[in-house]
Amino acid sequence: MANVGTGVNPLRVAIIGAGPSGFYVADHLFRQREFVVELDMFDRLPTPFGLVRAGVAPDHQKIKSVTKVFDRIASRPNFRFYGNVEFGTHVTLADLRNYYHQICYTTGAQTDRRMGIPGEDLRRSHSATEFVTWYNGHPDCRHCQFDLSQERVAVVGVGNVAVDVARILSSTPDELAKTDIADYALEALSCSQVKEVCLLGRRGPAQAAFTTPEIKELGELADADVTTLPEEVELDDLSRAALEHNPDQATIRKLEILQEYSTRRTTSKSRKLTIRFLVSPVELIGDEAGQVVVSIRLVRNELYATEAGTLRPRHTDQFEELPVGLVFRSVGYRGVPLPGVPFNDNWGVILNEDGRVINPGTQQPVVGEYTAGWIKRGPSGVIGTNKPDAAETATCMIEDLAKGFILKPKQPDVAAAERLIRERQPNYFTYADWLRLDELEVARGQAVGRPRIKFTSVDDMLVALGR
Ligand code: NAP
Numbered sequence: 332m333a334n335v336g337t338g339v340n341p342l343r344v345a346i347i348g349a350g351p352s353g354f355y356v357a358d359h360l361f362r363q364r365e366f367v368v369e370l371d372m373f374d375r376l377p378t379p380f381g382l383v384r385a386g387v388a389p390d391h392q393k394i395k396s397v398t399k400v401f402d403r404i405a406s407r408p409n410f411r412f413y414g415n416v417e418f419g420t421h422v423t424l425a426d427l428r429n430y431y432h433q434i435c436y437t438t439g440a441q442t443d444r445r446m447g448i449p450g451e452d453l454r455r456s457h458s459a460t461e462f463v464t465w466y467n468g469h470p471d472c473r474h475c476q477f478d479l480s481q482e483r484v485a486v487v488g489v490g491n492v493a494v495d496v497a498r499i500l501s502s503t504p505d506e507l508a509k510t511d512i513a514d515y516a517l518e519a520l521s522c523s524q525v526k527e528v529c530l531l532g533r534r535g536p537a538q539a540a541f542t543t544p545e546i547k548e549l550g551e552l553a554d555a556d557v558t559t560l561p562e563e564v565e566l567d568d569l570s571r572a573a574l575e576h577n578p579d580q581a582t583i584r585k586l587e588i589l590q591e592y593s594t595r596r597t598t599s600k601s602r603k604l605t606i607r608f609l610v611s612p613v614e615l616i617g618d619e620a621g622q623v624v625v626s627i628r629l630v631r632n633e634l635y636a637t638e639a640g641t642l643r644p645r646h647t648d649q650f651e652e653l654p655v656g657l658v659f660r661s662v663g664y665r666g667v668p669l670p671g672v673p674f675n676d677n678w679g680v681i682l683n684e685d686g687r688v689i690n691p692g693t694q695q696p697v698v699g700e701y702t703a704g705w706i707k708r709g710p711s712g713v714i715g716t717n718k719p720d721a722a723e724t725a726t727c728m729i730e731d732l733a734k735g736f737i738l739k740p741k742q743p744d745v746a747a748a749e750r751l752i753r754e755r756q757p758n759y760f761t762y763a764d765w766l767r768l769d770e771l772e773v774a775r776g777q778a779v780g781r782p783r784i785k786f787t788s789v790d791d792m793l794v795a796l797g798r
Contacts, residue, residue: 335432335743336366336732341409343743344728345431347418347669349374350381351714352704353437354401355721356728361407363729369409369745371431375417376470377760377792378768379405381439383714384785385469388495389510390502392782397714405762411745413752414760415789419670421755428699430748432737433728435701436672436681436688437721440664440710444679446487450615451660454623459486459496459661466499466520468513468787479523481656485627487612489532490540493661494549497528501555501604511776511783527603528555529653533611533632533644536563536589537570543584546606550592555602561593563608569634569642609633610651611644615658626654664710673697681706686724687731699738701728764796771795 333340344360346353349372360368378384380398387394405412416422418438427434443458445451455478464472484500486493499507504521512520532539536559539546549557566574566586574582589606597603614628629651632644666681668674673682673691681702682689688700703724704717712720731737742748752759760768768786776783786792 335735335737336368338367340743341367341369342433342732342737343431343740343745343748344368344370345427345434346370346372346437347434348381348437348439348704348706349376349379349412349414350437350439350704351383351397351401352439352707352717352721353381353435354404355718356435356437356701356703356725357410358404359722359725360728361404361409363725366729366732367409371411371413371745371748372405373413373416373418373422375415375420377415377765377789379412379414379762379765385464385467387467387714388463388499389467389512390498390506392510394714402766410762411749412760412762412765413756414765416752416756416759422752424671426751428738429741430743430751431699431740432732432743433699433701434738435703435724435728436669436706437702437704438667438669438706440666440679440705442665442667443660444663444665446612446660446662448612448614450617450624453615453617453621455481455656456615456624456658456660459488459492459659460664462496462659463492466512466516468516468785470788473513473515473787477519478657479519479525482524482526483653483655484525484528484657484659485531485612485653485655486528486659486661487531488540488661488663489530489606489608490661490663491542491545492664493530493659494541494545496659496661497530497604498549498552500525500528501549501552501602503554506553508781511781511785513785513787515787525602525657527605529655530604530606531610531612531629532606532608534642535567535570535608535634536586537566537574537582538634538642539585539589539608541585543581543588546585546588549604549606550588550595552600552602552604554600555604556595556597556600557592557604557606558595558597559589559593559606559608561590564589564593567634569636573640573642609644611646612658613646613650616652624655624658626652627658628652664705666706666709672700678709680709683707686720686727696731696736698736758793758798760792768792768795
């Protein structure tokens with residue numbers, strides 16, 4: 332048999348997860364010239380693009396245009412998409428080892444972190460990720476319910492996801508109608524009674540995780556006034572000293588914006604969006620029956636410097652109670668373990684070194700298994716951050732191939748894998764199937780002046796393609 336990675340015996344790669352990281356790994360493997368690669372990309376959904384479809388806010392269509400790059404990668408003859416095929420259900424790790432030389436996990440971070448405070452599981456307390464997947468029409472969340480008859484909502488955390496949630500809650504039906512938000516979400520949000528959204532940051536304005544364009548956008552909403560409290564956007568001594576030492580322009584600009592918000596007068600707009608700092612939720616308080624959230628107990632924080640110089644929040648003895656009828660915790664995503672794949676439970680990532688999956692017993696790389704993206708490094712950075720991350724992983728894959736450190740599958744040919752998948756999941760989606768579905772979604776949208784109207788259930792997707 333010819334060497335692996337040649338025309339007659341190509342390197343067979345399975346990528347698990349069709350989000351940005353999966354596509355960037357594919358791209359890097361295709362760009363190298365040394366070896367011939369035949370690559371199959373799996374996703375448990377019939378639709379590709381992971382968080383670009385189900386995470387990026389519907390009013391951020393420009394960010395979503397990165398899918399054109401993914402379409403180009405997918406148009407290579409040595410790329411195949413197997414959508415609606417779940418790793419661990421339809422195909423197992425043991426199966427894949429029979430068909431591929433290398434397997435790369437790019438499944439992202441599919442759940443959320445918790446606050447770990449009493450009352451977190453009361454009704455009307457939700458994770459932001461659940462709300463985001465709901466309004467983005469992810470099949471998992473289409474039946475989720477959020478009580479939008481509540482007038483005041485707390486969003487815990489001041490990252491970009493918290494900002495997305497606050498912005499969607501504060502947008503008008505007209506603003507939302509221009510987006511590809513799920514139809515049912517558009518309807519529910521159009522009837523929303525929400526009058527005030529409070530974003531709650533546990534540290535100060537200089538430590539806020541959101542980025543400048545995102546925070547600026549909150550000041551430009553059609554029917555919501557944005558505000559901050561002057562005393563909370565003043566820099567404390569430690570933050571001022573840190574900024575003088577490292578005058579980071581992005582932080583300075585964010586501070587200017589937040590301070591300007593504190594000087595804005597309330598207008599006749601019907602909603603208010605308040606961004607708070609140096610407060611931590613310590614408890615969600617329920618109604619008399621102890622069933623639903625009616626308020627959130629906050630403690631005021633002060634900052635202190637750790638030995639490493641990081642400014643961390645510390646509780647003071649000052650408390651306040653904020654009446655709220657709905658709470659979204661937006662304190663970060665978290666990775667979910669995959670069956671049979673070593674996992675670091677503390678960090679919520681696959682155990683790995685530079686993208687090589689590590690055996691926890693020997694601390695040595697597991698032959699033929701790799702990872703990239705959020706499930707490799709944790710839920711941080713923007714879509715583009717996954718490019719260098721994927722390049723690092725793809726480089727390891729090529730280095731290992733060159734050393735012969737790869738799996739020895741019994742059936743490395745493309746047709747054999749296709750037969751297996753057809754047998755396990757006859758309703759799998761190819762990339763051509765997805766492109767047809769995409770066309771249908773766009774056409775449905777165009778008819779009513781929207782970018783697209785998504786299919787939000789797998790059954791509807793199958794029916795749309797005449798299955
Ligand atoms: P993030 O940026 O890590 O923000 C998490 C926020 O939660 C931080 O403000 C953090 O505060 C806070 N937090 C964590 N634990 C907390 C606790 N126990 N109590 C109170 N607050 C707590 O995460 P994210 O917003 O989920 O976003 C994930 C990634 O996606 C980020 O890199 C983000 O930039 C990116 N993203 C980008 C866009 C965009 O470009 N438009 C949109 C959405 C998401 P501390 O800082 O004090 O820990």
